[in-house]
Amino acid sequence: MKEDRTGPGTVEFEEFARATGQRLYRAAMLLTGDHHLAEDLTQATYARLFASWRRVRRTDTPVAYARTALFNEFMSHKRLRRNSERPVDVLPEAPVDSPGSDERLDLMAALAHLSRADRLILVCRYWEDRSVTQTAGDLSLTEATVRSRSRRALARLRHHLEKEDHDALR
Numbered sequence: 001m002k003e004d005r006t007g008p009g010t011v012e013f014e015e016f017a018r019a020t021g022q023r024l025y026r027a028a029m030l031l032t033g034d035h036h037l038a039e040d041l042t043q044a045t046y047a048r049l050f051a052s053w054r055r056v057r058r059t060d061t062p063v064a065y066a067r068t069a070l071f072n073e074f075m076s077h078k079r080l081r082r083n084s085e086r087p088v089d090v091l092p093e094a095p096v097d098s099p100g101s102d103e104r105l106d107l108m109a110a111l112a113h114l115s116r117a118d119r120l121i122l123v124c125r126y127w128e129d130r131s132v133t134q135t136a137g138d139l140s141l142t143e144a145t146v147r148s149r150s151r152r153a154l155a156r157l158r159h160h161l162e163k164e165d166h167d168a169l170r
Contacts, residue, residue, distance in 0.1 A: 013053045017046055020063055024070050030123045031074045031116075033108045041077065045070045067128060068138050071120055110160035118153035125150055 024045060028038035048069055049056055056065050111119050124135045125146070132150075136143045 009053050009057060012057060013050055016057075016062060016066075017049075020066055021046075024066060027067070027123055027127055028070060028074065030108075030111060030127055031071075031119055033112050037077075041070060041073050045073050048073070064134075064138065067124070071124065071138065074120065075116065106161060106164050109164065110157050113160045114153055114156060118149060118156070121146060121149050122153050122157065 021042070025038055025042045028041045028045075029035065032038050032041065045066060049066055056062050059065050111122070114122070120139065121135065121141075124130050124138055125132070130138065132143050132146050135141075136146045139146070141149075
């Protein structure tokens with residue numbers, strides 16, 4: 001007997017997931033710096049959204065709701081401590097270089113030097129192109145906190161990028 005997966009809102013949720021999937025994944029990738037963890041966070045975010053889709057689809061901005069859910073998932077990821085993955089000596093596949101990968105790797109390395117909260121603020125503000133007010137609302141912070149942390153995090157990010165450029169020229 002075949003299961004019917006077309007409950008109320010399922011098709012609408014699938015369309016929403018297709019339309020927003022790449023954007024949420026890219027934000028998760030910038031937050032984590034890890035392709036697999038970014039996929040896991042994106043998947044966990046959509047699982048939570050699907051479970052409450054009836055409520056989510058009635059909001060004014062389901063995309064903002066999804067973004068906030070991703071940010072919350074990212075912040076709580078380390079608290080869970082249920083990672084059962086084990087490192088291996090030999091990787092099953094070789095990495096593939098793509099055009100512009102050096103710049104992306106530099107950015108990912110520089111972002112890794114920031115705290116999780118600072119990465120979250122920078123990704124929300126500049127990658128997601130959110131205003132200070134929107135970012136403060138999404139992250140439950142004051143606007144002054146978002147402005148000051150953004151300024152300090154950008155300065156540290158620039159410092160790390162300049163240091164990598166300087167080291168590369170040697």
